Amino acid sequence: MSNPKIKNMEEFAAVSGISRPTISKYFNDPESVRASTREKIEAALKNHNYRPNIYAVNQNRRHTKNIGLVVPNLTDPFFASIARTIEGLIVKAGFNPLLLSSHGGPRQEISNLDSLRSIKPAAVLLAPLGRASLADEVAAFAREVPTVLFDANLEGIGEAFFGSDNDHSINLIVEYLCRSGEPPMFFELKTPINPNAVKRRNAYVAAMERLNHKPHLIQVDGQGWNFEEIGFSEGERRVIGRSLPTNTILCSNDRLAIGLLSAAYENGVHVGLGSGASLRIAGHDDHPFSRFTCPGLTTASQDYNAIATRSVDTILSLIESAERMDVREETLFEGRLVMRGSA
Amino acid sequence: MSNPKIKNMEEFAAVSGISRPTISKYFNDPESVRASTREKIEAALKNHNYRPNIYAVNQNRRHTKNIGLVVPNLTDPFFASIARTIEGLIVKAGFNPLLLSSHGGPRQEISNLDSLRSIKPAAVLLAPLGRASLADEVAAFAREVPTVLFDANLEGIGEAFFGSDNDHSINLIVEYLCRSGEPPMFFELKTPINPNAVKRRNAYVAAMERLNHKPHLIQVDGQGWNFEEIGFSEGERRVIGRSLPTNTILCSNDRLAIGLLSAAYENGVHVGLGSGASLRIAGHDDHPFSRFTCPGLTTASQDYNAIATRSVDTILSLIESAERMDVREETLFEGRLVMRGSA
DNA sequence: GTTAATATTTTGCGCGCGTAAATATTTACA
DNA sequence: TGTAAATATTTACGCGCGCAAAATATTAAC
Numbered sequence: 001m002s003n004p005k006i007k008n009m010e011e012f013a014a015v016s017g018i019s020r021p022t023i024s025k026y027f028n029d030p031e032s033v034r035a036s037t038r039e040k041i042e043a044a045l046k047n048h049n050y051r052p053n054i055y056a057v058n059q060n061r062r063h064t065k066n067i068g069l070v071v072p073n074l075t076d077p078f079f080a081s082i083a084r085t086i087e088g089l090i091v092k093a094g095f096n097p098l099l100l101s102s103h104g105g106p107r108q109e110i111s112n113l114d115s116l117r118s119i120k121p122a123a124v125l126l127a128p129l130g131r132a133s134l135a136d137e138v139a140a141f142a143r144e145v146p147t148v149l150f151d152a153n154l155e156g157i158g159e160a161f162f163g164s165d166n167d168h169s170i171n172l173i174v175e176y177l178c179r180s181g182e183p184p185m186f187f188e189l190k191t192p193i194n195p196n197a198v199k200r201r202n203a204y205v206a207a208m209e210r211l212n213h214k215p216h217l218i219q220v221d222g223q224g225w226n227f228e229e230i231g232f233s234e235g236e237r238r239v240i241g242r243s244l245p246t247n248t249i250l251c252s253n254d255r256l257a258i259g260l261l262s263a264a265y266e267n268g269v270h271v272g273l274g275s276g277a278s279l280r281i282a283g284h285d286d287h288p289f290s291r292f293t294c295p296g297l298t299t300a301s302q303d304y305n306a307i308a309t310r311s312v313d314t315i316l317s318l319i320e321s322a323e324r325m326d327v328r329e330e331t332l333f334e335g336r337l338v339m340r341g342s343a
Numbered sequence: 344m345s346n347p348k349i350k351n352m353e354e355f356a357a358v359s360g361i362s363r364p365t366i367s368k369y370f371n372d373p374e375s376v377r378a379s380t381r382e383k384i385e386a387a388l389k390n391h392n393y394r395p396n397i398y399a400v401n402q403n404r405r406h407t408k409n410i411g412l413v414v415p416n417l418t419d420p421f422f423a424s425i426a427r428t429i430e431g432l433i434v435k436a437g438f439n440p441l442l443l444s445s446h447g448g449p450r451q452e453i454s455n456l457d458s459l460r461s462i463k464p465a466a467v468l469l470a471p472l473g474r475a476s477l478a479d480e481v482a483a484f485a486r487e488v489p490t491v492l493f494d495a496n497l498e499g500i501g502e503a504f505f506g507s508d509n510d511h512s513i514n515l516i517v518e519y520l521c522r523s524g525e526p527p528m529f530f531e532l533k534t535p536i537n538p539n540a541v542k543r544r545n546a547y548v549a550a551m552e553r554l555n556h557k558p559h560l561i562q563v564d565g566q567g568w569n570f571e572e573i574g575f576s577e578g579e580r581r582v583i584g585r586s587l588p589t590n591t592i593l594c595s596n597d598r599l600a601i602g603l604l605s606a607a608y609e610n611g612v613h614v615g616l617g618s619g620a621s622l623r624i625a626g627h628d629d630h631p632f633s634r635f636t637c638p639g640l641t642t643a644s645q646d647y648n649a650i651a652t653r654s655v656d657t658i659l660s661l662i663e664s665a666e667r668m669d670v671r672e673e674t675l676f677e678g679r680l681v682m683r684g685s686a
Numbered sequence: 687g688t689t690a691a692t693a694t695t696t697t698g699c700g701c702g703c704g705t706a707a708a709t710a711t712t713t714a715c716a
Numbered sequence: 717t718g719t720a721a722a723t724a725t726t727t728a729c730g731c732g733c734g735c736a737a738a739a740t741a742t743t744a745a746c
Contacts (some may be wrong), residue, residue: 008732019696024734034694034742054461056732059398060701073426075631080418084446096458099442103427116438118397228635258635265637266684288418292571292601294608294637341609351702361723367704377712377724399702403731 005206016044027052058120067095067114067315068124068145070109072152073225074101074221075286076255079127082151082304086125089312095122097140103225106132122316126158127151130194150311159325162307165332166196169300170203170250172305172337173282176298177248178211180273181343185216185244188252188261189230196251200284204250212286216245231259240267240326241280248280248343254290254299257283261293261342271295272341280343286335295341303333349393359387370395375515383642401463409661410438410610410658411450411467412461412487415495416568420631422470425494425647429468432583432655438465446568456484465677466658466663470494473537489661495538502668503657505650508675509534509539512643513593515544515680520591521554523616524623524686528587531595531604532573540595543627547593559588560614582622583610591623591686597633597642600626604636604685614638615684623686629678637682648678 006012013020018037024035026041033041037224058064067090071079083099090097098119102109106217109129116124123146128138130152139157141147177184186204188197208215218238220229225322231251239249240263250255261271261281270277272295283290286301310331318325349355361380368589369384376384391608401407408435414422424444433440441462445452451474459467466489471481473495482500484490484599490501520527529547531540544560551558561581565573572595582592583606594600604614604624613620616637626633629644653674661668 010732020733021697021735023694025695027736032694037694051461053402053732055398055402055512056701057734059396059402060732060734061702074417075420077418077420077423079418080423084444085419101427118394120398219719227633232635249669258632262635262637266639280523289571289601289632292575292605294605296605296609353702362727363703364727366724368724371704375724380724399731402704402733403704405704468696484694539687 006048010052012044012048012050012161015048016041024052027047027057037161049197058099061163063122063319064117065095066121067319068099068100068113068119068121068126069099069315070116070126070128071074072101072109072127072129073097073103076225078149078254078285081288082127082308085229085308086312089308091246093312095316096320102129104127106134110134110137110141113138115139121145121264122148122319125150125311125315126228128154130154130192130196131198132193145322146277146315148311148315148318150307153330154195156328158328159318160329162311162314162331164302164334165334166198166199167206168332169202169302169335169337170200171207172335173250173284173298174204174207175211176337177250177282177343178213178279178338182215182246182248183208184213184245184248184250185218185279185283186252187218187220187231187235187239187249187256189222190219192252200252209214214245218249226264227253227255228259231256232263233259235263236267237259240264240269240276247278249282251281251283252284254283254297257281257297257299257342258289258293261295261297265294273343282328282343286338290338291340292316293342298340298343299338300335301338302335306333344527349391352393352395355387355391355393358391359384361631367395368393370400376419394395398589401409401552405534406465406662408438409441409464410464410662411441411456411462411464411469413443413445413455413467413469413471413565415444415452415470415472416446417442418446419568421597421628422494424676425470425651428647428651429655432651436655436659438659448472449477453477453480454483456481460484464488465662466490468493468654468658471497473497473539474541475536480537489658489667491654491658491661493650496673497538499671501670501671502661503654503672503673505654505657505675505676507539507650508647508677509542510546510549512540512627512645513543513678514550514676516627516641516643517550517591517676518554518624519680519682520593520623520686521556525589525591526551526554526556526622527593527625528561528589529595530561530563530574530582530592530599532565532599533562534596556573557588561592570596570598571602571605573646574599575606576602578603578606579610583607583612590621592625593623594626597628599629600624600640600642600685601632601636604638604640608637616686625686633681634683636685641683641686642681643678643680645678649676 009020013023071083072082087097100112127150142158149158149161153161205215220234264271269279271279283297283299286299290297352363354364414426430440443455470493477596485501492504496504563577607614612622614622620630626640626642629642633640
């Protein structure tokens with residue numbers, strides 16, 4: 001396990017009694033060499049534990065085994081957990097995931113893509129920032145490197161997009177709220193970064209009209225990713241203690257709802273379904289923490305398993321076929337209603 | 344900006360009228376070439392936007408510009424946010440951070456180190472899993488690659504360790520709790536993975552004894568990282584509605600406290616300081632979400648700015664000096680008491 | 687036992703760049 | 717203005733490996 005010290009494939013070839021290119025073949029696919037040589041190689045591997053220099057490998061390989069994974073914000077447990085499952089799928093497929101977060105904003109997103117470019121990835125999975133994204137530069141990247149978008153769509157960019165069917169899930173939750181109490185108002189950022197937020201707003205309006213209710217939007221100021229903070233402070237200003245046309249608030253996402261719940265609690269406003277409650281709050285996403293809010297947050301889950309799996313599958317087949325897609329695929333997965341105590 | 348297409352340094356040298364090795368020097372340090380040549384290069388760079396092949400660069404460079412960053416669990420917003428600030432510092436220093444999470448457990452931690460090994464990083468910043476870590480293998484790695492530990496200590500491994508002074512912060516919070524109400528019990532996992540947890544337990548016991556109170560430990564079952572879940576379910580079993588010797592619970596970390604708070608709420612137990620409250624709950628860490636619990640969580644913050652900064656600084660000086668430390672440094676930073684509504 | 691077909695291994699070359707040593711140029715200073 | 721010191725550039729070589737084509741070994745077929 002620690003004889004002299006093998007420093008390259010040449011030397012390893014020598015000690016294993018096989019020619020260097022055959023060793024190379026073995027490392028690229030152990031099945032591609034005869035069983036008898038494979039055994040010799042693996043025996044030698046036991047005594048010397050040599051590993052090919054990854055830089056030399058990637059310099060010469062036609063395509064690297066790297067897959068880039070870019071998410072808008074790793075600090076958000078939601079994306080952290082998606083990233084984790086995608087990473088797992090990539091590793092299982094024998095590729096090497098490179099995880100980057102665009103938390104710094106649109107310029108960082110591009111800078112992430114630039115880093116990936118220099119790493120010459122086989123393909124890239126990108127959850128873009130959304131409306132803030134520098135679409136032209138992202139598009140230019142996607143022309144160079146096979147790219148699949150997920151979570152947030154950028155029209156026409158990349159080989160495919162996989163996301164959530166906001167129409168469906170918002171419809172589910174609006175219907176539920178109307179059926180079980182007063183029709184909801186919609187609490188959101190005035191200028192959301194995420195295209196899903198816009199879709200949800202429109203879906204809310206449409207659902208309300210379909211049910212013959214007048215839609216009400218509460219559009220609050222706020223920038224960046226500190227949704228809880230915004231939900232809290234703007235909730236205090238615009239919701240708590242105000243006389244609103246309804247006692248039910250549907251938030252554009254769970255993190256806003258978490259802030260709003262906190263503001264309600266702090267101001268002594270009782271949230272929930274029961275008789276003692278004066279406010280109902282619902283969210284969207286089924287954020288990892290929404291189980292533990294007080295009360296638990298009623299929300300709509302996204303089918304992230306499906307999104308992750310399909311995204312990785314298409315990226316892999318894209319790599320394998322070495323071709324681009326003839327038509328850009330766009331698939332939305334349906335979420336489910338998650339009922340908890342808050343509405 | 345898009346003339347012919349430069350594919351290597353040779354060609355770029357040609358179009359810029361400078362010799363290739365000089366170009367190489369420029370990319371390693373733009374200041375190292377004469378101002379006049381620098382201008383020529385940068386002019387050419389504008390028209391051709393060429394970038395050196397990172398694999399070829401790293402294959403030949405004596406040391407890469409990569410710094411590995413391994414954290415136990417990126418899904419925890421706490422580590423996600425530390426990782427983010429550390430990444431920022433690394434980038435600012437002109438290095439390239441490689442972020443990996445050991446969420447999968449001790450074997451994944453080692454596998455992360457193995458991946459890093461093959462990338463030949465200049466150095467590695469490691470927040471180990473803790474007691475679960477395969478110490479021998481981590482130590483072997485740290486002998487090969489300059490490694491600095493943070494957050495959780497593994498005795499004698501790596502060049503230095505930077506963490507929190509649990510004695511200090513637990514003392515702060517125990518004193519506060521005793522002074523403002525009944526002395527606390529300590530709520531924790533029976534078999535914690537994290538050495539900080541053990542230190543906190545001991546610090547709690549010591550602090551209580553110093554104040555002439557009898558320490559009480561509530562040690563619950565539970566494995567893995569789903570602390571909120573454990574805090575919730577075990578809290579329901581062991582705390583809520585039980586007749587305990589005190590009405591104050593100090594949790595080993597905020598995530599347990601978040602679960603416990605949720606359980607209290609769900610069972611109609613009023614948490615806080617006021618007269619209507621029957622339970623006080625405090626945590627430790629100042630987790631990003633602890634502001635938004637109901638009520639807000641009283642806790643002890645860690646000085647993660649200091650930990651991040653010092654860790655990165657030492658790793659950088661370690662790289663620069665190209666030497667190991669003669670004595671292993673171990674520095675603990677003091678946290679602060681963060682008072683909110685829960686205790 | 688021979689030959690053709692096939693699977694495997696080897697030969698030979700080049701990838702894109704870092705870097706030491708040799709050479710040329712610039713700068714500083716008398 | 718001349719010279720030495722400092723700085724910049726060039727020459728020349730090697731890093732560790734992938735890959736195509738050629739050579740060889742193995743298997744199958746008759």
